[in-house]
Amino acid sequence: MKRLPIYISVLVINLFTLRVSAQEDSVSIESQTLVRENESVTDSIFSPKKRTGNLFIGVDLFNPVVSAFTDKRGGQAMISYKVYKKWNAVAELGYEKNHYDELNWNIDVNGMYFKLGFNWFISQDYEDASNGFYTGARFAYAMYEQTVNQYPIRISGNQVDEYGSFPAENVSAYWIEIVGGARVRLISNFYADVSIRPEIYVGSKKQEGLDPLVIPGYGKDIGPINFSVFWGLTYKLF
Amino acid sequence: MKKRFWVLGLIFCSLWTVSCEEDDVCVGEGTPFLTVVMRNNVGTANLADTLTIEASPTVDFANPDTIYLKVFTDSLKLPLGGLDESQTFFRLRRRSNADRDILTVNYQTKSEYVSKACGFRITYEDLNYSSSFNHIEAIEPAESNVLENETITNLYIRLSN
Numbered sequence: 456m457k458r459l460p461i462y463i464s465v466l467v468i469n470l471f472t473l474r475v476s477a478q479e480d481s482v483s484i485e486s487q488t489l490v491r492e493n494e495s496v497t498d499s500i501f502s503p504k505k506r507t508g509n510l511f512i513g514v515d516l517f518n519p520v521v522s523a524f525t526d527k528r529g530g531q532a533m534i535s536y537k538v539y540k541k542w543n544a545v546a547e548l549g550y551e552k553n554h555y556d557e558l559n560w561n562i563d564v565n566g567m568y569f570k571l572g573f574n575w576f577i578s579q580d581y582e583d584a585s586n587g588f589y590t591g592a593r594f595a596y597a598m599y600e601q602t603v604n605q606y607p608i609r610i611s612g613n614q615v616d617e618y619g620s621f622p623a624e625n626v627s628a629y630w631i632e633i634v635g636g637a638r639v640r641l642i643s644n645f646y647a648d649v650s651i652r653p654e655i656y657v658g659s660k661k662q663e664g665l666d667p668l669v670i671p672g673y674g675k676d677i678g679p680i681n682f683s684v685f686w687g688l689t690y691k692l693f
Numbered sequence: 694m695k696k697r698f699w700v701l702g703l704i705f706c707s708l709w710t711v712s713c714e715e716d717d718v719c720v721g722e723g724t725p726f727l728t729v730v731m732r733n734n735v736g737t738a739n740l741a742d743t744l745t746i747e748a749s750p751t752v753d754f755a756n757p758d759t760i761y762l763k764v765f766t767d768s769l770k771l772p773l774g775g776l777d778e779s780q781t782f783f784r785l786r787r788r789s790n791a792d793r794d795i796l797t798v799n800y801q802t803k804s805e806y807v808s809k810a811c812g813f814r815i816t817y818e819d820l821n822y823s824s825s826f827n828h829i830e831a832i833e834p835a836e837s838n839v840l841e842n843e844t845i846t847n848l849y850i851r852l853s854n
Contacts, residue, residue, distance in 0.1 A: 610815060
């Protein structure tokens, strides 16, 4: 049940990595690219930029797919701007509504999350510097409303004896994401931007001392590390 | 080129292993019991005796829970009530005597988060006690009137000779 979205994500990412590897011959020029870059220092006439993008906007297509199978509802948009050479500044904004209903808990959350960070391209396609593999990091912050419809109370021994509830309260949480992904041009100015992100939970503003069990943008079953997937369709503005 | 696939492969593998990790088994501390120690009538030493103890949220003991049934002991662990309760009555019977004592415990409850698997537990504040004095000679509350940890004795009961 819980693994289903992950299986799908892995499948989806694999499909896309296949796509990228199909362009292997162009990507593997990277060693030559480096040589050419060196040359370009000496040869000022030579311009390595044939087709490259600076500003990209995109939406996540993974969450809508996942929402068909789980309680998760929401969407995410991103903007990426090339700041310097291989460095891209990235901002992401999302909304998520989620529900936690396990181990006698019943929690509803909904709210916005923001992610700020960068992507650094490990390898770029010589023909189109927007294609390539990247790594990066994000600082993420979610501010959301949490309603604890039911929480378990253990009075004697190891069984749940009674239940309580808390009214809706505004809480927040923040975490760090390590990003690994790839961007590849599909058609005209549209690019597929796929990344996988180990998320490291940092902290939160708690309701009644309760650790968050579900955070918009972070996920359910909060462990020290979660994974999220961004399956983006991005559009190159310029 | 090969290296890159190794890295991607590693990421996917770790995705699988991490996704299985769940801590669904409650091993945290639960709601504490009230620890009561029996002493002799001058309060100099603990006094073990055969006790039968019943608990009830109402004074009429309509449907009591038997906590101890003829147990020879000098220290008792008594469960208090749930979140919405503020009073628990205990009926103490010493050996097979016909006259029994009723110990009343008043408290304020508070819920405290333990963990995802355990949920919340209850801690008690403003504990105070009253009792009848058939076989109980006196009740002596300990310094703390807060119950968060059941290893600390909250109440001493002096039994008559």
